[in-house]
Amino acid sequence: MTAREVAEGVLDPELPVLTLADLGVLREVTETAGRVVVTITPTYSGCPAIDQMRSDLRASLAGAGYRDVEVRTVLAPAWTTDWITDAGRRKLAEYGIAPPARIGPRPAGPVPLNLTPPPSRVRCPRCGSAETVELSRFSATACRALRRCESCREPFEHVKEL
Amino acid sequence: MSFDNAYDAITEDSGDDRQWAFGTGFDDPLSGVDRAVPGEVSTSDLSVYCLMLADDALILSQRLTEWCSRAPELEEDVALANIALDLLGQARLLLARAGEVEGAGRDEDALAYLRDEHEFRNVRLVEIDCGPGPGGDFATTIARLLVFSTWRLAVLGQLAHSGDPVLAAVAAKGVKELAYHRDHAAQWTLRLAGGTDFSRERMVAGLATVWPLHDELFTPHPVELALPAVAVDPSTVRPEVDEVLDTVLAEADLSRPRVSPLAMVGGRAGRDGVHTEALGYLLAPMQHLARALPGARW
Numbered sequence: 471m472t473a474r475e476v477a478e479g480v481l482d483p484e485l486p487v488l489t490l491a492d493l494g495v496l497r498e499v500t501e502t503a504g505r506v507v508v509t510i511t512p513t514y515s516g517c518p519a520i521d522q523m524r525s526d527l528r529a530s531l532a533g534a535g536y537r538d539v540e541v542r543t544v545l546a547p548a549w550t551t552d553w554i555t556d557a558g559r560r561k562l563a564e565y566g567i568a569p570p571a572r573i574g575p576r577p578a579g580p581v582p583l584n585l586t587p588p589p590s591r592v593r594c595p596r597c598g599s600a601e602t603v604e605l606s607r608f609s610a611t612a613c614r615a616l617r618r619c620e621s622c623r624e625p626f627e628h629v630k631e632l
Numbered sequence: 633m634s635f636d637n638a639y640d641a642i643t644e645d646s647g648d649d650r651q652w653a654f655g656t657g658f659d660d661p662l663s664g665v666d667r668a669v670p671g672e673v674s675t676s677d678l679s680v681y682c683l684m685l686a687d688d689a690l691i692l693s694q695r696l697t698e699w700c701s702r703a704p705e706l707e708e709d710v711a712l713a714n715i716a717l718d719l720l721g722q723a724r725l726l727l728a729r730a731g732e733v734e735g736a737g738r739d740e741d742a743l744a745y746l747r748d749e750h751e752f753r754n755v756r757l758v759e760i761d762c763g764p765g766p767g768g769d770f771a772t773t774i775a776r777l778l779v780f781s782t783w784r785l786a787v788l789g790q791l792a793h794s795g796d797p798v799l800a801a802v803a804a805k806g807v808k809e810l811a812y813h814r815d816h817a818a819q820w821t822l823r824l825a826g827g828t829d830f831s832r833e834r835m836v837a838g839l840a841t842v843w844p845l846h847d848e849l850f851t852p853h854p855v856e857l858a859l860p861a862v863a864v865d866p867s868t869v870r871p872e873v874d875e876v877l878d879t880v881l882a883e884a885d886l887s888r889p890r891v892s893p894l895a896m897v898g899g900r901a902g903r904d905g906v907h908t909e910a911l912g913y914l915l916a917p918m919q920h921l922a923r924a925l926p927g928a929r930w
Contacts, residue, residue, distance in 0.1 A: 516721020546665050546801035584815045606707035608714040632808050
């Protein structure tokens with residue numbers, strides 16, 4: 471396998487149904503004269519999983535015979551949930567986590583204030599109902615919100631748009 | 633190479649992950665971001681400016697973590713911890729940049745754990761006890777978060793166009809995070825002000841506690857004014873911040889507290905390292921372990 475194929479197969483430590491490639495965190499893999507340079511970007515500034523990702527990348531690449539590996543962290547451009555691939559969105563939904571909507575580039579000017587949670591277009595990943603409410607903007611990890619389905623009454627997590 | 637648990641991975645001897653806070657790995661070249669200091673920028677001024685932005689985030693992060701296991705409900709425990717984590721992430725990137733620009737060999741850990749109180753450059757708003765200690769309660773914490781996140785969001789929004797590519801990158805990322813923090817604080821302000829008589833009373837009191845520290849946020853420091861192409865002059869964000877705060881207060885049927893600003897000391901305040909007595913009590917537990925066991929690893 472090429473170094474890129476190995477790196478693309480590494481799973482996200484906090485959403486282990488997604489690969490780092492699905493999540494859009496893996497930005498670049500280059501291989502020059504036996505030296506592999508992997509570039510990743512954090513989801514949130516304080517994402518504690520970044521160190522685990524670095525270790526997992528090194529371990530997987532070492533297991534495939536790549537010993538000379540450098541993992542670089544890149545901040546710009548900032549990660550956005552729009553980089554989660556279509557395959558990643560499908561895997562999230564199958565796992566019971568509602569995928570984020572696509573938001574596109576942020577318009578220029580001040581960020582608008584939301585005094586009420588924005589209207590929901592998030593579908594329940596279990597029953598498909600669009601009748602869902604936000605319970606909390608923050609959940610088990612920085613990138614997820616907690617919601618409840620008003621139809622089947624089940625709580626579920628949502629990868630919130632960033 | 634496989635690990636039995638996450639802590640093994642954290643302490644893996646990879647040459648760059650052996651620090652107190654298990655290292656940002658930020659010694660890596662930042663692909664796509666030019667780390668050279670822009671021409672005609674004073675490195676000492678830029679380093680101090682990075683400290684100002686870093687210390688605001690670091691100290692409020694430490695304050696917010698005091699709520700861990702004590703928030704009014706589990707969801708809020710998680711929310712405040714997540715907000716603290718975002719701010720800690722911003723602080724680490726900014727401290728690393730401050731140390732790199734300073735060029736004296738201090739890394740993020742040295743700057744966080746080995747500076748004394750008067751060397752911290754944060755605004756005083758972030759250091760005061762707004763609860764869960766005796767200085768406040770959940771409403772006071774929300775009041776501070778509302779004022780702080782509205783202000784920092786406006787500052788980072790401008791800083792995303794900074795002439796320093798590293799600051800611009802940190803700011804562009806921070807804007808997305810701060811937008812969530814501000815919405816969270818604004819929505820809680822409405823809920824508390826529109827709830828019971830008691831919750832409204834607490835919200836009014838909370839705003840009155842933090843409002844004396846509001847003016848300081850917009851008072852430019854000479855270092856900020858000395859870096860026109862790089863830093864944000866905080867007086868320029870006042871209209872945007874005022875508009876947002878007034879919108880939230882109006883929606884909550886609250887008015888601006890009629891309180892006097894907390895005086896500066898001989899013309900100096902948080903940005904100059906002149907703090908309230910609260911900061912020392914905050915730093916003691918935060919720095920104790922690193923100072924008791926210098927260079928230790930875990």
